[in-house]
Structures are given as C-alpha cells and as structure tokens.
Amino acid sequence: MKIFSSLSVRTKLTIVVAGIPTLALIIVCAGFLINNVSMLREAKYSQLKTQAEILAFNCSAALQLKQREECKALLEPVVSQPTVELVGLYSSDDNEFLVVAGDSHFKLEVPELQSETAVDFTQDGFLDVWFPIRDAGGVIGAVALKANTNDLKQQMRNSVWSALWLATMTLLTCGLISLVSIRGVLEPILKLASVAKRITLSEDYSARVKAVTQDEVGELYESFNRLLDRVETTQGDLREASEAKSRFLANTSHEIRTPLNAIMGFVELLQKTGDQITPAERADYLETIRGSSRHLLTLINDILDLSKIEAGQMVYESIRFSPDQVISEVFSVMRAKIEEKSLRLEYDWATPIPATILSDESRFRQLLFNLVGNAVKFTTVGHVTLTARLLRSEELLEFEVADTGIGIPQDKLTALFQPFVQADSSVTRRFGGTGLGLAICKHISEGLGGTIRVNSELGKGSSFIVTLKTGDLSDVEFTNTVGEQSTITRPARIERLPDKLPNCRI
Secondary structure, eight states: OHHHHTSOHHHHHHIIIIIHHHHHHHHHHHHHHHHHHHHHHHHHHHHHHHHHHHHHHHHHHHHHTTOHHHHHHHHHHHHTSTTEEEEEEEETTTTEEEEEEEOTTSOOOOOSOTTSOEEEEOTTSOEEEEEEEEETTEEEEEEEEEEOOHHHHHHHHHHHHHHHHHHHHHHHHHHHHHHHHHHHHHHHHHHHHHHHHHHHHHOOTTOOOOOOOSSHHHHHHHHHHHHHHHHHHHHHHHHHHHHHHHHHHHHHHHHHHHHHHHHHHHHHHHHHHGGGSOHHHHHHHHHHHHHHHHHHHHHHHHHHHHHHHHHTOOOOOOEEEOHHHHHHHHHHHHHHHHHHTTOEEEEEESSOEESOEEEOHHHHHHHHHHHHHHHHHTOSSSEEEEEEEEEGGGTEEEEEEEEOSSOOOGGGSTTTTSTTOOSOHHHHHHHOOOSOHHHHHHHHHHHTTOEEEEEEETTTEEEEEEEEEOOOOTTOOEESOOOTTSEEOOSSOOOOOTTTHHHHHO
C-alpha cells in the first residue's frame, strides 16, 4: 500500500483501469478453460462408453457361442480408429480374454468389480474402458478398450490457444480504450497541477484554467479559479491593509506629536515667562494645554479601543440612561467647534422620546462623539443634523447623523469601516485623524446589538445611520420634548488651522 501511494496518478489510473479488467479476464479465461476441459473429458468418456456398448451388443451372441473369428472380425473396425490402441472381448466363463485386437505392446487390465461399467485414466495417460456383457443369467463377459488421449489433448490445446487469442485481443482493445480514457481524464488534472505548480513558483495569481468539460473536473477547474479569485482579493486586501497601517503609523506619529509639541511648548513658555504675562494670557496658555491634552487623550483612547476590539476584550455594560440627555451633552461639548466653523447643528426626534433605554451609556456617548465629530470635521459650509427615532416593535433606537460636507466616493464606501482607512489620503493631510473612528463605531454598534450603514455622495455630504438595542420599554415613559441643545448656530464664520494652531502660536 505504501508503494502504491508513492506512484504517480497516471500509473495508479493505469493499474486501476487496465489491471482490474486484466485480472477479471484471467479469472474468466481460467474458468472457461477448466469448464471446457471438463466438457471435453466428459465427451470423450461418453464416446468410448458408447463404442464399448455397441461392441458389447454386437459381440454378445458370438461370445456365448465362443466364435473367436466372428468376434475378432467385429473388433477389427474398432481398433482401426486412431484413438483406440487395444480392444478385447473377455469371457467370464473362461476367466480370460477370448479375443484381443490391436497393438500388442499394450495390455488390458481386468477390474476387480467386473459387473460395473468403468472408465479410468491410467498413469501413462490412457483411458481404460470396461463394459460388461449380460444375458438372462447375468454377466457373461465384457468389452475392454484402451484408448489414447491424443485427440483430447489436441482439443485442449486448441481451447487454450483460443482462450489466449481471445484474451490478447480483449486486452489490446481494453488497453487502447484505457489509454484514451486515461488521457481524457488525466490530462485536465495534469494541466491543473501544472498551472498550480507554476503559480506556486511565480506567485502570479492572475493565471486561470479554462474548463472544457461539464463534469467533476470542470467543477474542480471552476473551484480552483474561484479560489484564485479569493487569493487575489485577499492579497489586495492585505496590501491595502499594509498600506493603510503604514499611513496610520505615519499619521498617528504626526497626530501625537502635534499636541505633545503644543503641550511641551506652552509649558516651557509658562516656565520662562513666569510673572511677565498677564492672567488672561496665562489662562489662554493653560486652555491650549488642556485642549491639546484632551486631543492627545482621544487619540490614545482610540488606539486602545481598537486594540481591545481586535483582542475581543471590549466589555459592554447594560444600564438604564436617558438617550436624549446623552445627545444633549454631546451637542453641548461640540458647541465650540460648531460656532468656530459657523455651522448649524440640528437635533430632532421623529418619534416620542423614551425616558430611558437599557444599553451602555459610555459607548453610546463615544459612538455619538465619533459620528458627530466626523460630520463637523468634514463639513465646512451648511449643517449637521441628528435625527433619532424609536422602533418599538423591534426594540431598536435608530439615529441618523447627516451632514453637507465633502462626501465619500461610492467605491470607498465598502472599506470605510475597516481600521486605518479614510476615503482619501488627502483627507488625512487636510483634516487630520487616524482612520480608526468609524471602525470603532462599527464594533460599538454591533456590540450594542445593532448595525451601522452609510449613504453618501461626493461633494454633497454623508449620512450615517445607526441602530442599537433599547431593551424592554414596557415600563418606560415617553415625552415629545427634546433637550435644550436641539439647535446650535452662529452667524459669523471663523477660519482656522486645525491642530496646528497651537504650534504656530508657539
């Protein structure tokens, strides 16, 4: 079995396709020969017994009258046959052969049981036939006959040659059919193996094999091509992920250095100036340090959250809180950025507002901060709108954050929620960021039992729609009044350099 497993596929198929029929043919031929030899022997036995019986009938009267000459005349035609060597007429009364005709080199044997017909093979390859002659009083004698088996041997040889000829022709025909069959089955497999080997050596996964049959081999070709498609796609994804991580490291190093430089610069400035600056300037410096520290903390939290998500260690709480209050708090924190960019931030409920929902308050707040913060960051003119609605039948809270910002190309939407990805590398240079926010939002929304999806058109804005589980609302009160921060606007517009301004002031 070990030797068979080390053979090539072609050799194995040849053994299976040609070897098994050959073995079956040998068994059939052997059975045919054995059966044919048995039939020939039975025919020979029957022939000799018939001759002896006829001779016994003809010689019965002459034997009773002891007419030797007449008996001999009856025996001569029989002994003239080429297969009969010796024939004799035995007399039971005289206990001897009355007449013997044929080759004197041979000897007739008298069996112990003279009253029974017998046909026996002798050790020297002859057939001895004994046929008793009876009258009304019992056995009076017998016909003894010794015959050679030359004709039987010739018939056996003819049978063997016929079987060999038939087997040879059958094997040749089967061999030809097997070669054609093996080639038809094996060539596509060998072609596939050759392509697979070439791909392994060259690492060129663009090669494909064309299926020419509709059988299992054709399905194998199609499966192989689909596998190559997935490998190419995976390679592309890995390449993009590697490039995205490289960009992420470069962007993150810049994003982290910027607030650190601001913090260190203003701390050193405070140390050097001491009492030489006014209280208002000191407060401004401290506020800048606080803002840069908060920005740095946000970056670090995003990186740590992503690490937790990838390690499967993100933990979600389940407590009751007011979603309206959390949204209002987020709007309050975003007030400064909204006023700074002269944007309009709107917030509304499309359904009655639940007093509380059962979810993770801190993750819900983080989700809102990321989405609203992104909308504000990528919008220079227009408004940012948050619309919330309750899907009571499904126990889901749905909110939509829409903006009139730069929008996202359609071909970038599918990869938008992957880590380290932004719609365009120029976005990072223009607006900053690490590309982790939306990936974290996706995991948070799924962790809270919901989903996140996006609709966007380049140059016209984006809309992010999030759903999350609310828990049982049967005992929860509802109101139609939204929080105090439902609308934030400022008529004047202020241009600024995000993140780099503190360093410029230094």
